[in-house]
Amino acid sequence: MRRRSSNFILLSIFLILIIGILMSCMSCGKKEKFGEAISERKSTEIGDIFTHPKDYEGKTVKVEGKIVEECPSGCWFNLKDETGVIYIDIMPSGFAIPQKVGRQATVEGKVITKEGKLMIIGKGVEIK
Known part of the structure; x- marks a missing residue:
C-alpha cells in the first residue's frame, strides 16, 4: 500500500513538471x-x-x-x-x-x- 502511494506521488510530480515545461516552451516563441x-x-x-x-x-x-x-x-x-x-x-x-x-x-x-x-x-x- 505504501509503495503504491509513493509511486502515485512520484508520477504526479513528474506529470506536473512535464506540464510546466511544455507550458513554458509554448510561450517562448511568442511576440x-x-x-x-x-x-x-x-x-x-x-x-x-x-x-x-x-x-x-x-x-x-x-x-x-x-x-x-x-x-x-x-x-x-x-x-x-x-x-x-x-x-x-x-x-x-x-x-x-x-x-x-x-x-x-x-x-x-x-x-x-x-x-x-x-x-x-x-x-x-x-x-x-
Missing part, C-alpha cells in the same frame, strides 16, 4: 505586441535614417534592433541595430512597454526631428 500592429513593410536600417534624413523625415518606417536603454516608465527607449542607435518615443502614441532592455524589438513609426535630433514616434512595437 509581445504594443500599440498598433506592425506592417509587413521592409525594415529600414537605422544608419540609413541618419545618412539620408531628408528621405525619411515625416515618413513611416519600420526598424528592428536591440533595446539598449529604456525609460523607467517605458515611454521611450533607444533601439540599436548594426548601423546605429535611434531614440524611440512612444508616449505620444498613448502606450508604454515594460522593461525590456537587451531584448530584440521591431518598431514602426514616423521619423521626426525634435530639437535638432532625429527620432521615431513609435506607433507599434513588437518585442521578441
Whole structure:
C-alpha cells in the first residue's frame, strides 16, 4: 500500500513538471505586441535614417534592433541595430512597454526631428 502511494506521488510530480515545461516552451516563441500592429513593410536600417534624413523625415518606417536603454516608465527607449542607435518615443502614441532592455524589438513609426535630433514616434512595437 505504501509503495503504491509513493509511486502515485512520484508520477504526479513528474506529470506536473512535464506540464510546466511544455507550458513554458509554448510561450517562448511568442511576440509581445504594443500599440498598433506592425506592417509587413521592409525594415529600414537605422544608419540609413541618419545618412539620408531628408528621405525619411515625416515618413513611416519600420526598424528592428536591440533595446539598449529604456525609460523607467517605458515611454521611450533607444533601439540599436548594426548601423546605429535611434531614440524611440512612444508616449505620444498613448502606450508604454515594460522593461525590456537587451531584448530584440521591431518598431514602426514616423521619423521626426525634435530639437535638432532625429527620432521615431513609435506607433507599434513588437518585442521578441
